[in-house]
Amino acid sequence: MTKKFYTPGPAQLFPTYAQHLQKAMDEQLGSISHRSKQFRSIFQETTENLRALLNIPAENMIFFTGTATEIWERIIQNCVENESFHCVNGSFSKKFHEFSIELGKKAIKLEVAAGKGFELENINIPDTAELVCLTHNETSFGVMMPENDIHTLKKQHPDKLFVVDMVSSAPYPNLDYTLVDSALFSVQKSFGMPAGLGVWIVNEQCLAKAEKLKAAGQSVGTFQSIPTLWKNAQNFETPATPNVIGIYILGRIAADMLKTGISVIRKETEQKADMLYNYLKTSEHLNIFVEKPEHRSQTVVVANTENPNEILKKLAEKNLIVGSGYGSFKDQQIRIANFPATSIAGTELLLKELKNLESVAV
Amino acid sequence: MTKKFYTPGPAQLFPTYAQHLQKAMDEQLGSISHRSKQFRSIFQETTENLRALLNIPAENMIFFTGTATEIWERIIQNCVENESFHCVNGSFSKKFHEFSIELGKKAIKLEVAAGKGFELENINIPDTAELVCLTHNETSFGVMMPENDIHTLKKQHPDKLFVVDMVSSAPYPNLDYTLVDSALFSVQKSFGMPAGLGVWIVNEQCLAKAEKLKAAGQSVGTFQSIPTLWKNAQNFETPATPNVIGIYILGRIAADMLKTGISVIRKETEQKADMLYNYLKTSEHLNIFVEKPEHRSQTVVVANTENPNEILKKLAEKNLIVGSGYGSFKDQQIRIANFPATSIAGTELLLKELKNLESVAV
Numbered sequence: 001m002t003k004k005f006y007t008p009g010p011a012q013l014f015p016t017y018a019q020h021l022q023k024a025m026d027e028q029l030g031s032i033s034h035r036s037k038q039f040r041s042i043f044q045e046t047t048e049n050l051r052a053l054l055n056i057p058a059e060n061m062i063f064f065t066g067t068a069t070e071i072w073e074r075i076i077q078n079c080v081e082n083e084s085f086h087c088v089n090g091s092f093s094k095k096f097h098e099f100s101i102e103l104g105k106k107a108i109k110l111e112v113a114a115g116k117g118f119e120l121e122n123i124n125i126p127d128t129a130e131l132v133c134l135t136h137n138e139t140s141f142g143v144m145m146p147e148n149d150i151h152t153l154k155k156q157h158p159d160k161l162f163v164v165d166m167v168s169s170a171p172y173p174n175l176d177y178t179l180v181d182s183a184l185f186s187v188q189k190s191f192g193m194p195a196g197l198g199v200w201i202v203n204e205q206c207l208a209k210a211e212k213l214k215a216a217g218q219s220v221g222t223f224q225s226i227p228t229l230w231k232n233a234q235n236f237e238t239p240a241t242p243n244v245i246g247i248y249i250l251g252r253i254a255a256d257m258l259k260t261g262i263s264v265i266r267k268e269t270e271q272k273a274d275m276l277y278n279y280l281k282t283s284e285h286l287n288i289f290v291e292k293p294e295h296r297s298q299t300v301v302v303a304n305t306e307n308p309n310e311i312l313k314k315l316a317e318k319n320l321i322v323g324s325g326y327g328s329f330k331d332q333q334i335r336i337a338n339f340p341a342t343s344i345a346g347t348e349l350l351l352k353e354l355k356n357l358e359s360v361a362v
Numbered sequence: 363m364t365k366k367f368y369t370p371g372p373a374q375l376f377p378t379y380a381q382h383l384q385k386a387m388d389e390q391l392g393s394i395s396h397r398s399k400q401f402r403s404i405f406q407e408t409t410e411n412l413r414a415l416l417n418i419p420a421e422n423m424i425f426f427t428g429t430a431t432e433i434w435e436r437i438i439q440n441c442v443e444n445e446s447f448h449c450v451n452g453s454f455s456k457k458f459h460e461f462s463i464e465l466g467k468k469a470i471k472l473e474v475a476a477g478k479g480f481e482l483e484n485i486n487i488p489d490t491a492e493l494v495c496l497t498h499n500e501t502s503f504g505v506m507m508p509e510n511d512i513h514t515l516k517k518q519h520p521d522k523l524f525v526v527d528m529v530s531s532a533p534y535p536n537l538d539y540t541l542v543d544s545a546l547f548s549v550q551k552s553f554g555m556p557a558g559l560g561v562w563i564v565n566e567q568c569l570a571k572a573e574k575l576k577a578a579g580q581s582v583g584t585f586q587s588i589p590t591l592w593k594n595a596q597n598f599e600t601p602a603t604p605n606v607i608g609i610y611i612l613g614r615i616a617a618d619m620l621k622t623g624i625s626v627i628r629k630e631t632e633q634k635a636d637m638l639y640n641y642l643k644t645s646e647h648l649n650i651f652v653e654k655p656e657h658r659s660q661t662v663v664v665a666n667t668e669n670p671n672e673i674l675k676k677l678a679e680k681n682l683i684v685g686s687g688y689g690s691f692k693d694q695q696i697r698i699a700n701f702p703a704t705s706i707a708g709t710e711l712l713l714k715e716l717k718n719l720e721s722v723a724v
Contacts, residue, residue: 007393009603010392030555030557031369034557069601194607240429241557242557
């Protein structure tokens, strides 16, 4: 029996994933050289489709890595000499902050409690901070930072580099890449692909910073440094042999999304999120974790409940796989992914089963 | 028309690859959590199969990365405080050496000309070197370092850590992992898989060194440091979301290889290599690049020729894809991969077409 995944990553595969994979196999893309014209065409097409989908200016570069986690490390190595600043409100933004410390930097954080977002007036970025690290969607607790807040903050600090982790929300956030210097995501969330590929968007200011640090003798890494990735990407190549099939399929799924239209995808995401949150408002077993409506994630909906394991078990019996709470919240929360791979009908199906559970003791 | 790839990576897919991929899709492995029991079972089975195949002791750990290239960087970060030593005889061993310099280390090299291997008596490793970096099979020029030479060298320097790059030869080399401290490979060569997964074998001495450096305040990286990878691997997990499907299929192909038997695979590799080299000895158009028989690669056969592009073109017309010479040798060499995915019949087919070309002007 086929399962439906409502997990915040790895997640439900995109409806067209299997057909693109078949095409990749038919065309023997697993065997082609990553220094061939054929690969360069794939790289070009995928990045062009992502550019169109996310409205990324031509001046910015798009790189591929093995994971999004790797990008946290690479951006600190390449864009921080001494000090980074982090808004921390969950396990993933916390890890990003810890990476900076592990790399020997002074990493300043503004930390708020689980389920909380950030109020602009409380964010005091030190003058000495070089890179501001924001998380658009904190996957562990389903808290979102509105795009407008991100943009406003950058306008207040035009001299600092801003990087936005949108691992579990891209392509939903409508970021202004003339303001945001760098952004990152992985493909096993909203793009509905198996894990094994990270995507990193960087602008020329990031490149300039990395080159400056390198010229001053700081190690900015090796094959995955911004200067090396940039040079390769200009030729539609990667420094090392990449996940060629992943890059190909990402390009095809981005094309599918372009066909649907990004505004339709964003509207449907909000519509499905509304359905989920509206249900939680009336549910007797589950209630919304994130208090402030503006901070509620549109792609990862987190609910408090007394008996999460029983709910997850009952849903699994119906082949509906929902995410558990993160870390120590495992025994008091569930997390429902709301990615484009799940249709409105898919959300309705989940809600129907959740409502059925209300009528029986869980 | 289906092509047959004789390219040194990405290469011909393993004959069972498609069926394992189908199984992975049927079981929805692209959507499972990397923190689930199901994933831990996959991790455990794949590492156990690799252990059995390569005769890796239980004390050593096996890690997964995005690429083998990444492992060059990670081992330098984790096992070198000041100085590494490198045997350089081609583009890949050269890059490994350059990575160490880029990471701010003193990287000593013994470099020999293209097509040459190393004579033990000429290898003088400084007392100050902490890590000795050897390349079992230099993919760019098809030069091999015999396992015995590697083992002898380590016995002469028991106090130093030894890492062996076997990117384009594993599982062929019969390394003694009670001597070799670390080894690495990627799956798009001899394991016949699409690119996107690196495999890193490390022992407790590497872990101890990384922990010592870390305790002394050296940055050993973040999520891909040996201590972090080790801790996760003990629980059959990875620090970040890995290429789950790649890890699963690698385990299945290792199981297939175990069924055939590693000694059979090694013997067949040598048999096919003999067929290729014997042909080159008699060919009028092609001749063996690597002079010394002991240094001739068993997995990447490099031949000199006056007209490589014409030969590659003629073979491609028959859907036989052979590798071009590396870098500046593109106009004077071809490279023929001799991986387990190519059967004896597959080698015969290539030889037949190469011989046919002899009778016409190329």
